[in-house]
Amino acid sequence: MSAGGNVQVFDRDALLARPDVVEITTSRDVAYRNPRTYRAVALAKLFEGAAVPAGAVVEAAAQDGFVTQLPRDLIYAGDGIVGYLAIEAADQPWPPIPGKAKSAGPFYIVWVGHEAPSVPIMNWPYQVVSLSVQDAPARRWPSLAVDPTLPALDPVREGQIVFVNKCLTCHTLNNAGPATAGPDLNLPMNPTEYFTDAGLRALIRDTRSVRVWPEQRMPSLSKEDLSDEEIELIVAYLKHMAGRKNQATERGSGKP
Incomplete structure (x- = not known):
């Protein structure tokens, strides 16, 4: 400790x-x-x-x-x-x-x-x-941040909060984050760049409904643990961050 x-x-x-x-x-x-x-x-x-x-x-x-x-x-x-x-x-x-x-x-x-x-x-x-x-993750890893010019109430900002709380436990984004259980969700490609909207939402809710493999770790998430609204916010954040790869890599890895 x-x-x-x-x-x-x-x-x-x-x-x-x-x-x-x-x-x-x-x-x-x-x-x-x-x-x-x-x-x-x-x-x-x-x-x-x-x-x-x-x-x-x-x-x-x-x-x-x-x-x-x-x-x-x-x-x-x-x-x-x-x-x-x-x-x-x-x-x-x-x-x-x-x-x-x-x-x-x-x-x-x-x-x-x-x-x-x-x-x-x-x-x-x-x-x-x-x-x-x-430190709180958003302060610890600036490369998780959304475009600072976004309006204060833009859903993407809330999506960042949900992503940090629900996804950063297993994944990194722009190489930011401490977890190693899952892949980075922006580098080299963001999942919104190779999944359909429906496929990505299904993957987040229940990975096994999309694909199954022996070393699969991601659990199914009930609506109690991750609501449909939260999935929408996560997807909005991921779509936004797909356009923010260069900013992260120009600053370095995003790690502290």
């Missing part, structure tokens, strides 16, 4: 020995798809004493290259939504995730509380290997 230049390394035995470890039960479990009970430490407790500035995010990276940005306000939301780092004990291994060979451990971020079902599936990373406090 890193914050403000300070790095802490935790192993599961040390975490399980903390006095603030509690037993929790999920009502909606993204990995296992049914309620499960875990020993866990609240994320807010884990970051006690660490600087998580307003507007910053906690970046959670997983073993498979999936990376998600947890908003600070979500981590400190309160009783309605409480985030936890669930810890798999070495002598009590969790079962394999349905359809996978491995469990969600050794670390899995889960959410409880009456508002927990509203937390997007992208914010339930499992097989977590690191947590770090970072």
Whole structure:
């Protein structure tokens, strides 16, 4: 875990020995798809004493290259939504995730509380290997930005926000972003340049409705996790960014 230049390394035995470890039960479990009970430490407790500035995010990276940005306000939301780092004990291994060979451990971020079902599936990373406090993505990677001359209420601006929250967990764009699970969505070609509109929308909703291959990772996304309106906004953002490749490459890779 890193914050403000300070790095802490935790192993599961040390975490399980903390006095603030509690037993929790999920009502909606993204990995296992049914309620499960875990020993866990609240994320807010884990970051006690660490600087998580307003507007910053906690970046959670997983073993498979999936990376998600947890908003600070979500981590400190309160009783309605409480985030936890669930810890798999070495002598009590969790079962394999349905359809996978491995469990969600050794670390899995889960959410409880009456508002927990509203937390997007992208914010339930499992097989977590690191947590770090970072600037918000749009500030960290300027090459994600839309044309600054766009009107304030242009849907493309909202599409950028949705893209960062829902797509940057697996993909990069203009080489910007930390994830390695999926391909870059602007370089060398933007998907709006080789998919029909209908095909791209179908791919985003359910990849397997368009094509299937053995190493396929992208999950199907229900309307609860990604609405039709959000898909429209993502497509609008991608179409816009197809014309902003040169700006990104002239500045460099877009990485920090």
